[in-house]
Amino acid sequence: MSGHWFSDARIVESWRANAEPWTSAVRGNQIESRALVTNSAIIDAVLSRSPGSALDIGCGEGWLVRALAAYGIRAVGVDVVPSLIERARQAGGGEFMVASYEDLAAGEILKKADVAVANFSLIGRESVENLLRSVSDLLNPAGAFILQTLHPVTACGDQPYEDGWRPGSWAGFSEAFSDPAPWYFRTVESWTRLLIESRLAVVETREPLHPKTGLPASLILIATAS
Numbered sequence: 727m728s729g730h731w732f733s734d735a736r737i738v739e740s741w742r743a744n745a746e747p748w749t750s751a752v753r754g755n756q757i758e759s760r761a762l763v764t765n766s767a768i769i770d771a772v773l774s775r776s777p778g779s780a781l782d783i784g785c786g787e788g789w790l791v792r793a794l795a796a797y798g799i800r801a802v803g804v805d806v807v808p809s810l811i812e813r814a815r816q817a818g819g820g821e822f823m824v825a826s827y828e829d830l831a832a833g834e835i836l837k838k839a840d841v842a843v844a845n846f847s848l849i850g851r852e853s854v855e856n857l858l859r860s861v862s863d864l865l866n867p868a869g870a871f872i873l874q875t876l877h878p879v880t881a882c883g884d885q886p887y888e889d890g891w892r893p894g895s896w897a898g899f900s901e902a903f904s905d906p907a908p909w910y911f912r913t914v915e916s917w918t919r920l921l922i923e924s925r926l927a928v929v930e931t932r933e934p935l936h937p938k939t940g941l942p943a944s945l946i947l948i949a950t951a952s
């Protein structure tokens with residue numbers, strides 16, 4: 727597989743195609759690791775910064791914005807897929823805008839927040855690197871950037887533990903899903919380096935454990951503008 731199949735553009739095409747089953751899966755609590763571990767882990771990480779406002783980057787159908795609203799946090803969600811933003815608006819809980827990471831990196835969304843959070847949404851290569859380079863511009867003074875991603879060690883599978891594109895898979899999801907998005911695998915070292923190169927200082931690392939396996943379900947990095 728070459729070129730087009732492993733690209734940031736393919737990722738966006740795939741999320742456009744899967745907006746409906748994705749919304750059902752999230753709202754129906756069909757993703758076990760989310761229900762058991764990672765949803766509460768990202769909420770706890772955001773709350774640990776005591777923010778008044780949050781920017782949810784790649785918000786999908788908007789569950790995290792709604793969850794944060796329950797704690798009195800004013801949140802704005804942005805996502806590149808219009809039908810996900812439409813669904814998010816219908817459910818309410820905050821403000822939602824259609825925007826790509828490229829738009830955010832270009833400074834087109836002037837929504838500074840106390841916390842910028844990306845929950846399993848930093849999937850690509852250049853789009854993610856360009857976004858992170860400018861993410862500190864989206865933070866209020868003393869603000870923090872928080873990301874949650876698949877834990878690189880447990881998500882690596884049989885492949886070499888090194889950065890690179892990986893084919894997508896909807897294994898474990900319903901048959902309504904199609905056209906899985908490729909993703910750019912990054913090691914823990916590489917995630918940390920990327921944040922440091924993006925003028926961010928990693929202040930905390932969290933590895934929430936899956937209760938059934940005892941292994942990390944995800945990696946959470948909390949960083950401040952340095």
Ligand SMILES: C[S@@+](CC[C@H](N)C(=O)[O-])C[C@H]1O[C@@H](n2cnc3c(N)ncnc32)[C@H](O)[C@@H]1O
Nearest residue numbers: 741784785786805806807826827845846847853
């Ligand atoms: C796995 S979903 C996570 C959604 C949400 N954060 C959640 O926790 O349910 C990944 C999201 O990233 C968004 N995304 C991927 N690449 C993007 C880009 N370049 N610009 C904006 N959003 C993007 C997708 O549209 C999708 O909604």
